[in-house]
Amino acid sequence: MRFCFYDELKDFKGGHITLIINLIKGLHYHGQEVVLFNYKDGLIAGELSLSGIKIEIVEIADLSNGNAESFIRNSDILIITAFCGDMRFLFKANPRIIYYDIADFICRISDYRGIKLPFLGKRFLRKLLASDSLIFMDDTGPESLKREYGIIIDDPKFLPIPVPDEKKNIYLEEIRDLEQNVNLTYIGRAVNWKMYPLKKVIEDAAKTNESVTFYIVVDSIPSFRQFINIDEYQNSRLTFKIYENLRPSEIRPFLIRHADLNFGMGTAALHGAAIGIPTILMDFSTRIFPEDYSYRWLHETKHFSLGKNIEKVPIPKGLDLKAVLTLARNKSAREQLSSNSFQYVTNYHSLSAVVTKLILFGEQCSFKLKSAKNFYPYFFKLHLIAKKILSRQKRAR
Numbered sequence: 237m238r239f240c241f242y243d244e245l246k247d248f249k250g251g252h253i254t255l256i257i258n259l260i261k262g263l264h265y266h267g268q269e270v271v272l273f274n275y276k277d278g279l280i281a282g283e284l285s286l287s288g289i290k291i292e293i294v295e296i297a298d299l300s301n302g303n304a305e306s307f308i309r310n311s312d313i314l315i316i317t318a319f320c321g322d323m324r325f326l327f328k329a330n331p332r333i334i335y336y337d338i339a340d341f342i343c344r345i346s347d348y349r350g351i352k353l354p355f356l357g358k359r360f361l362r363k364l365l366a367s368d369s370l371i372f373m374d375d376t377g378p379e380s381l382k383r384e385y386g387i388i389i390d391d392p393k394f395l396p397i398p399v400p401d402e403k404k405n406i407y408l409e410e411i412r413d414l415e416q417n418v419n420l421t422y423i424g425r426a427v428n429w430k431m432y433p434l435k436k437v438i439e440d441a442a443k444t445n446e447s448v449t450f451y452i453v454v455d456s457i458p459s460f461r462q463f464i465n466i467d468e469y470q471n472s473r474l475t476f477k478i479y480e481n482l483r484p485s486e487i488r489p490f491l492i493r494h495a496d497l498n499f500g501m502g503t504a505a506l507h508g509a510a511i512g513i514p515t516i517l518m519d520f521s522t523r524i525f526p527e528d529y530s531y532r533w534l535h536e537t538k539h540f541s542l543g544k545n546i547e548k549v550p551i552p553k554g555l556d557l558k559a560v561l562t563l564a565r566n567k568s569a570r571e572q573l574s575s576n577s578f579q580y581v582t583n584y585h586s587l588s589a590v591v592t593k594l595i596l597f598g599e600q601c602s603f604k605l606k607s608a609k610n611f612y613p614y615f616f617k618l619h620l621i622a623k624k625i626l627s628r629q630k631r632a633r
Contacts, residue, residue, distance in 0.1 A: 262587040263595075264289050312331040333604070343380050371394070371395045375394075399507065411570065414565045420451065422434050426463065432522070446473065
C-alpha cells in the first residue's frame with residue numbers, strides 16, 4: 237500500500253500546502269512509500285528537498301500521455317482534498333481514495349460551474365461515508381452535512397491538522413517581560429475571509445491604547461492593503477511590520493523571533509502553539525466582523541476546530557482584547573497559557589499521532605476513484621464532449 241497525493245497548486249503558500257508537506261513527511265518517517273502528483277520544481281518538492289526527503293514526484297502534465305497506470309497502482313491510496321477533471325486519467329489504475337475535507341466546501345462536492353446539484357452531492361457523500369473514505373479535519377464538515385443535507389454522522393472520522401512534533405516548549409525557555417511592548421503575530425493569505433479577522437484584531441488593538449507591535453505575514457502586500465489601510469491605525473503605540481511570501485519552513489523561526497502572542501486560524505494557529513506561544517484562535521468570515529466579537533484561546537477549542545465561519549454558526553463568548561493583553565503582561569499567567577497551548581497541540585495535533593491514524597484510515601477505505609464518475613459532473617461524458625468542442629473552437633480562432 238502506497239499513499240499518493242494529488243494537488244494542482246504549484247507555488248501556493250498557505251495551510252493547504254503545508255498540510256500536504258507535513259503529511260508526506262510524517263508518512264516518510266513512518267516508513268511508508270509516498271508518491272506526489274504535482275510539480276518537480278514546485279513548492280512542495282522544494283520544501284521536501286530542504287528536509288532531505290526524497291519521494292517519487294510525477295508531473296501533473298505527464299498523466300495525460302496515456303500511461304498514468306505506470307505511475308499509480310490499483311493498490312494505492314489516493315488522498316485528495318477536492319476532485320478535479322484530470323483525475324480521470326487515473327481511472328485505469330482505479331486506486332482507492334480518501335477524501336480529506338479541510339474546508340467548508342464539502343456540500344459543494346458535486347457542483348458544476350457554480351450550479352448547485354445537491355441531489356447528486358448528497359448521494360456522493362453517502363457513498364463516500366459508507367466506504368469509510370470521507371475524513372474530516374474537524375467538526376465543520378459534519379456540521380455542514382447535518383445543516384444542509386440532513387446527514388447525521390454518528391462517529392465521524394477525524395484527522396486533525398498535524399504539525400511536526402516538538403520535544404520542548406521553546407517559548408518558555410526565552411520568555412520575556414512585557415512591561416513595555418507586546419508583539420502580536422498573524423499569518424494569513426490576503427483574501428477576505430482571512431483579512432477580516434485580522435482587521436478586527438487591529439481595530440481592537442487601536443482602541444486599547446496599549447503599546448503593541450503587530451508582525452503580519454501575507455502572500456501579497458498590495459492585496460493586503462486593499463483590505464486594510466494600516467495608516468489609519470498606526471501611531472506611536474501601535475506599529476506594524478508586514479512581511480510577504482514566507483515559505484513554510486520560514487514560519488517557525490519567524491514566530492520564535494517575533495511572537496509574544498499569536499493570532500491565527502487553521503495551521504497558522506498551530507504553528508505558534510506548537511512551540512508554546514500563547515495563541516488566540518480566530519474565526520473567519522467573508523464580511524466585516526461584528527463589534528462585539530470576542531477572543532478565545534486555542535486550547536479551549538472543541539472537536540479539533542481551528543476556526544468557525546461566524547456567518548453560519550454562533551460563536552461562544554470570550555475575552556475582549558484588553559483582557560487578553562492584560563493576561564499577556566502577567567508573566568505567570570502567560571507561562572500557564574504557553575503550557576496550555578503547547579500541551580493542546582502535543583495531545584491532538586502531533587504529526588506522528590495523526591499519521592498513525594491516517595495509515596489506519598488507509599487500511600479501512602474502500603471507495604474506488606472510478607466510482608466517482610457517476611457523481612462528479614466534470615467526469616461526465618457530456619462535459620468532456622463540450623470541453624472538446626470548445627477546445628476546437630479556440631484553435632480555429
